Amino acid sequence: MVTKNSVEFDPYIERKAFDETQEGVKGLVDAKITEVPRIFHVPQGSLTDKNSVSDLEIPIIDFATVHVDTASREAVVEKVKHVAEKWGFFQVINHGIPLNVLKEIEDGGRRFHEEDPEVKKRYFSRDFSMNKFVYNSNFDLYSASPSVNWRDTFSCYMAPDPPPPEDLPVACRDAMIEYTKHVITLGDLLFELLSEALGLKSETLKNMDCLKSVLMICNYYPPCPQPDLTMGISQHSDNSFLTILLQDNIGGLQILHQDSWVDVSPIPGALVINMGDFLQLITNDKFVSANHRVPANREGPRVSIASFFSSSALPSSTVYGPMKELVSEENPPKYRDITIKEYTDEYFVKGLDGTSYLSNIRI
Ligand SMILES: O=C(O)CCC(=O)C(=O)O
Numbered sequence: 001m002v003t004k005n006s007v008e009f010d011p012y013i014e015r016k017a018f019d020e021t022q023e024g025v026k027g028l029v030d031a032k033i034t035e036v037p038r039i040f041h042v043p044q045g046s047l048t049d050k051n052s053v054s055d056l057e058i059p060i061i062d063f064a065t066v067h068v069d070t071a072s073r074e075a076v077v078e079k080v081k082h083v084a085e086k087w088g089f090f091q092v093i094n095h096g097i098p099l100n101v102l103k104e105i106e107d108g109g110r111r112f113h114e115e116d117p118e119v120k121k122r123y124f125s126r127d128f129s130m131n132k133f134v135y136n137s138n139f140d141l142y143s144a145s146p147s148v149n150w151r152d153t154f155s156c157y158m159a160p161d162p163p164p165p166e167d168l169p170v171a172c173r174d175a176m177i178e179y180t181k182h183v184i185t186l187g188d189l190l191f192e193l194l195s196e197a198l199g200l201k202s203e204t205l206k207n208m209d210c211l212k213s214v215l216m217i218c219n220y221y222p223p224c225p226q227p228d229l230t231m232g233i234s235q236h237s238d239n240s241f242l243t244i245l246l247q248d249n250i251g252g253l254q255i256l257h258q259d260s261w262v263d264v265s266p267i268p269g270a271l272v273i274n275m276g277d278f279l280q281l282i283t284n285d286k287f288v289s290a291n292h293r294v295p296a297n298r299e300g301p302r303v304s305i306a307s308f309f310s311s312s313a314l315p316s317s318t319v320y321g322p323m324k325e326l327v328s329e330e331n332p333p334k335y336r337d338i339t340i341k342e343y344t345d346e347y348f349v350k351g352l353d354g355t356s357y358l359s360n361i362r363i
């Protein structure tokens with residue numbers, strides 16, 4: 001039981017009541033609320049660091065020359081190595097995904113979230129198994145997360161076994177299928193470059209099934225009447241090997257770099273790439289999975305599409321630990337072995353509470 005403003009309230013009951021509307025944050029905004037309900041309030045003081053935004057920009061890498069010749073590819077690999085080690089994030093331009101494909105998925109994602117609530121409710125669920133299109137608000141609503149985020153989401157595993165097309169909503173069906181094909185092609189190239197950046201054969205990460213599974217999620221951040229009280233998405237690192245993120249032109253994504261928040265300014269046509277926790281784990285901390293967040297904003301709705309390379313829903317007993325090629329007597333393994341399923345189950349229980357689950361498996 002938490003006491004606030006002298007009124008006792010049970011966050012579980014209020015979270016459940018919100019959940020049962022099945023209309024998400026968009027439902028609150030459509031009902032023209034002017035005050036953010038208290039389940040969304042971040043603990044007092046936790047947003048006071050909102051101003052410590054650095055004037056740095058995250059690196060931009062141009063992939064235009066990656067297939068030209070060996071020297072050009074090596075130059076790109078050098079840049080990828082630098083950002084994977086020092087930032088964990090970069091923006092990529094000339095990545096090969098046509099602009100119209102990006103526009104279609106962004107529009108399709110927005111269209112779904114702006115459908116009649118009765119249409120969306122057909123997809124409302126918290127069952128994240130394979131082959132299923134799921135719409136809800138806050139995957140970690142019933143976790144230990146300190147507050148609820150100002151955001152609705154839909155998600156679907158699009159590889160290796162996508163659902164039958166007729167199970168996807170008409171609003172975004174074709175766009176999801178088309179975008180996934182391109183995301184896998186770009187993911188293939190990224191895992192090759194990252195393997196080369198580790199000084200290993202191009203196929204190494206793919207041979208470890210890093211590319212095997214794609215979870216596509218679409219975040220929808222409605223405009224927020226009191227942005228100083230809540231977050232769009234709380235500070236977290238991603239539960240994936242790698243994430244390819246498409247954001248619209250509103251902006252708001254920030255990454256934690258050298259203890260300051262750095263804005264990831266939208267660049268039309270660019271994609272944001274970030275290393276996830278599993279990549280940090282298997283590279284024994286050589287590559288970093290950086291913390292990031294999206295503050296709430298009066299402006300909106302903001303839409304982002306995140307494609308997570310992560311195989312957590314596959315029944316797999318494969319254990320992941322620091323790669324043998326990357327450890328030595330001087331550089332011993334920093335993590336114990338773990339299955340992706342075990343990691344993900346714990347990530348869900350914990351919720352987005354600002355800490356990384358990696359610290360729990362550190363040796
Ligand atoms: O909306 C964004 O820009 C970031 C979303 C994100 O970090 C996530 O879905 O994991």
Ligand SMILES: [Fe+2]
Binds near residue numbers: 236238292
């Ligand atoms: Fe994320």
